[in-house]
Amino acid sequence: MIVDKIKKREVQAVKNKKSNVDIPVGKWLKCEQCGEILYKEAVIKNLNICPNCGYYFRMHIDRRLELIIDEGTYERFNLDIETTNPLELEDYPKKLKTLREKTGLKEAVACGTGNINGEKIVICIMDSGFLMGSMGVVVGEKITYSIEQAIKQKLPLVIFSVSGGARMQEGIISLMQMAKTTSALTKLDEAGLLYISVLTDPTYGGVTASFASLGDIILAEPKAMIGFAGQRVIQQTIGESLPEGFQTAEFLLEHGFIDKIVERKDLKDTIYKLIMFHKGGEK
Amino acid sequence: MPSVKLSAWEIVEIARNPKRKTSLDYINEIFDDFMELHGDRNFKDDKAIVCGLARIENQNYTIIAEQKGRSTKENIERNFGMPNPESYRKAIRFMKQAEKFKRPVITFIDTKGAYPGIGAEERGQGEAIASSMFEMAKLKVPVISIVIGEGSSGGALAIGVANKVFMLENAVYSILSPEGYSSILWKDSSRYKEAAEKMKLTAKDLYDLKVIDKIIKEPQKNGEVDFEKLANNLKKEIISSINELKKLDDKNIVQNRYEKFRNMGEYIKL
Numbered sequence A: 001m002i003v004d005k006i007k008k009r010e011v012q013a014v015k016n017k018k019s020n021v022d023i024p025v026g027k028w029l030k031c032e033q034c035g036e037i038l039y040k041e042a043v044i045k046n047l048n049i050c051p052n053c054g055y056y057f058r059m060h061i062d063r064r065l066e067l068i069i070d071e072g073t074y075e076r077f078n079l080d081i082e083t084t085n086p087l088e089l090e091d092y093p094k095k096l097k098t099l100r101e102k103t104g105l106k107e108a109v110a111c112g113t114g115n116i117n118g119e120k121i122v123i124c125i126m127d128s129g130f131l132m133g134s135m136g137v138v139v140g141e142k143i144t145y146s147i148e149q150a151i152k153q154k155l156p157l158v159i160f161s162v163s164g165g166a167r168m169q170e171g172i173i174s175l176m177q178m179a180k181t182t183s184a185l186t187k188l189d190e191a192g193l194l195y196i197s198v199l200t201d202p203t204y205g206g207v208t209a210s211f212a213s214l215g216d217i218i219l220a221e222p223k224a225m226i227g228f229a230g231q232r233v234i235q236q237t238i239g240e241s242l243p244e245g246f247q248t249a250e251f252l253l254e255h256g257f258i259d260k261i262v263e264r265k266d267l268k269d270t271i272y273k274l275i276m277f278h279k280g281g282e283k
Numbered sequence B: 001m002p003s004v005k006l007s008a009w010e011i012v013e014i015a016r017n018p019k020r021k022t023s024l025d026y027i028n029e030i031f032d033d034f035m036e037l038h039g040d041r042n043f044k045d046d047k048a049i050v051c052g053l054a055r056i057e058n059q060n061y062t063i064i065a066e067q068k069g070r071s072t073k074e075n076i077e078r079n080f081g082m083p084n085p086e087s088y089r090k091a092i093r094f095m096k097q098a099e100k101f102k103r104p105v106i107t108f109i110d111t112k113g114a115y116p117g118i119g120a121e122e123r124g125q126g127e128a129i130a131s132s133m134f135e136m137a138k139l140k141v142p143v144i145s146i147v148i149g150e151g152s153s154g155g156a157l158a159i160g161v162a163n164k165v166f167m168l169e170n171a172v173y174s175i176l177s178p179e180g181y182s183s184i185l186w187k188d189s190s191r192y193k194e195a196a197e198k199m200k201l202t203a204k205d206l207y208d209l210k211v212i213d214k215i216i217k218e219p220q221k222n223g224e225v226d227f228e229k230l231a232n233n234l235k236k237e238i239i240s241s242i243n244e245l246k247k248l249d250d251k252n253i254v255q256n257r258y259e260k261f262r263n264m265g266e267y268i269k270l
């Protein structure tokens, strides 16, 4: 379920000795779309968008929080958990430890409460810098816990997805997180609470096939790659090349699977407006 | 009965054997008067999932089953048991009717996975799988899922959100195929046998991981599976589990299923 395109970028990032997220080592970074060498500070100031071609860089959780949540209002949920390594893979715990040190992240998702223009919400943000945002038991549990907190505190839920899908290293247990998160969303639905799913580049596999596709409202960033099956798998199966623009946010909008494509600069206000449109529905 | 311990890869080969019994074989053997009904009322009748009504004595059932072909011709017709979104939408239609008419739902899982195609993506394969699980999680009737062959990826789980999950002794259930797993995790698709061992995809592994509730033995006769005996045992298990589950009221049948999936996967608190 991990997408080939993502892989390629990951390899590239390692080659260039910089992360594929937004905080590379050094002051400069190369745009993946136009190839321009950019001053890092200038990119960050520009909402992590290439000033030359408009390419959307993937974002570290902390940067996304800065852009979406009112300053000083984010409170992370006190849920520090770790995988039991159900497949008993030798190198997996070591890999997680290295990633934690390298990224400053605990896992591929961060969850808590915070305000959007003064409106309190439950917010989950995924990060592609942590094992491609893949969903194992920790991500599944944190998303589920956040859904339960939204119900308990009667708050709208906003999830920013970016993921290669279910996490291979935890095997069937990762697959089961799809059913776990989905089951929890049925309860949020019954409670009459709003769930806004925001799809960012890339969102694939078991995340697309579970909570990311179940928002009351589904938004996407422009040109984000979104799908169930990875492009190489599809190509190998059908033996022909894929149409231009296949699996982009624009493609999904055209086929009726997302509500709206929203530019990064407008995301916070759009989410705020949507929250205000849905007031009074809670049971 | 030979008691040779099979390797995980050998079990994968048994589960995939084209001569292995398919969903319709079990349905026709276990139920009376199975009537297949077609279509998602929206786009088409996708034949990788078979839906219909059936009965055992006085109990009506809704059947939802992934169906591999039993011949090359049938395999082409059934897309080798790999559902397109319309299959899951057909399944959703039958789930809702099952609830309306208070029929327990029995699903049979046997697929290499949801079909990876252009049309499947255009018509929202991810959304279809997510919605199928969503509707299944809410059902106010008892649901039993039986993994009879290959249960691979979200394409299998889409019809697997059940109160009880049974698995045949030589079936497999996994995040994806061992070939896919080794090529993604180790960048080496030739290590599929090793992957099969690592993945914990056998009935015993999954029972230990609390992913499934019961292993259905595959009794042997003259070196082959005694299908009649197997189907008969499975029938008894279906009847007794449904009788148990029918004691739960609407709210508790949903809650029973919810708790099962809510608790999927252990973790360590730091």
Ligand SMILES: [Zn+2]
Pocket (backbone or CB within 6 Å): A031, A032, A033, A034, A035, A036, A050, A051, A052, A053, A054, A055
């Ligand atoms: Zn650029």
